[in-house]
Amino acid sequence: MVWTAKNAAELGIDPDRLAVAGISAGGGLAAATVLLARDRGGPSLAFQMLICPMLDDRNTTPSSHEFAEAVVWNRAANLFGWAALLGDDAGTDGVSPYAAPARATDLSGLPPAYIDVGELEVFRDECGWCGPASPPSSTCIRGLPRLRHDAARHGDQPPGRRRAGGRAAPGPAPLTSGRSRTSWRARCARRRPAGSARGTAPG
Template sequence: MTTARPALDPELRELLADMPLMSRLNPEVLAQLRQLPSPPIEPLLEHRQVDRRELTVPAKDGAPIPLSVLSPASPANADRTTAAPCIYWIHGGGMVMGDRFSQIDIPLEWLDQFGAVVVSVDYRLAPEATGTVPVDDCYRGLLWVAEHAAELGIDPARIIVAGISAGGGLAAGVTLLARDLGNPAIAAQMLICPMLDHRNTTTSSRQYSGVPGVWTGEMNAFGWASVLGDLTDAEVCPYVSPALAEDLSGLPTTYIDTGSAEVFRDEDTDYATRIWAAGGQAELHVWAGGFHGFDALYPQAHISTTARRTRTDWLARLLELRRIAAPLTPADGDRP
């Protein structure tokens, strides 16, 4: 019996018709995909006034974690006294591919719009790195950024953790870690079509299995198997598979978006629902006819520009509320 699926947005369907699609990943295909060069970041920076800094910070086991720090350039004689918001960016790629420059055009829009400092992390990939290594790498990078906020010109009260696909899942895991360890403070998390649940058993997972696509149920199973290795379900950590977290209380305000025509639709909507049930604040958008990562692949499509603008509007409201609230904090001398 053919599984019914939500129809694709008509414009996206036309664009997708010219793209070669797969249904499965395996080690041989992954090796071929990894040989493809990453889109260069230089064309994205050449029309922007950006200071770029490349550095490494130590992982839990001492391995180097590369970070790219992209800051709005200030005139040489400028006296910049206002610390900037920070977008801590975690890239997608199923936890098996991609690098810190993947999908970097998305947070660069917020550098343009808000003068945000963008920090993008290069976590180690599966299957070479398994278990908690990728999420630990992301957490260590975030911790370093928070500890060096003054040096980087970052307002530590306005650090937003953001990621797409696997990066969205890692962003959720990092935010859970920061909550449970009590450090660092995170103002908000933005989870773009996040990869949250290793069980791969939702209705949307089944709807997008057995058919070619941008990211299918079979590809999702391969990605999770690569990062989990020999772990049993009982051994999987909620920081790795955030949908397993029993308690979603105490999280920062959250933005989640997904497409109606993609594998992660149901686990993403469930995560938002559970944040609400725990008394938290989440804004959820399910874009009708959107496939996985549609706005990253085809940013010029109407639905994509709408999705991107909606995220930016949400960030604008968040940052404005943070700016208004700032004078009321004890750190500014208003202790009772």
């Protein structure tokens, strides 16, 4: 990213429109990259797109326990993945937010974010289906009812309706829409860091 910013003119890239994106573990890396760029004073980023990102090594959310037998990525796989990255430090107090972005306590100064996540996956709650308590107003969270972790393959299809009698997540309702991911990310990229209410798209 630093190299790209330095060579933006040669590459024909607008340095004021750099963005990062990632899926699953790559989504966690993208979120960590944004934190690191902010804390190191650049490069400046305009947008982040996190698709079912892997953010929290603690595995304490309801959804991290709920999907012990998930079809695509279950609790055991998630614990193994974090252990592969962090070893015995996984789940302890010393983990850096640059490794597990959900550890970050200061979300100020970050670029607008688009996050989408399936209802039926371990990452649901850590991705903001029910929170966090004070997400930046520049964050769009698009919940994908009835979809599991491999929903990333079908990201440009409108999400279906929540099944009748399905478990409703506690707390604020997720941002859902019949619009495709392409539509939402374009709208979220235009959102200012302040002044927009969570759960609504900019006009």
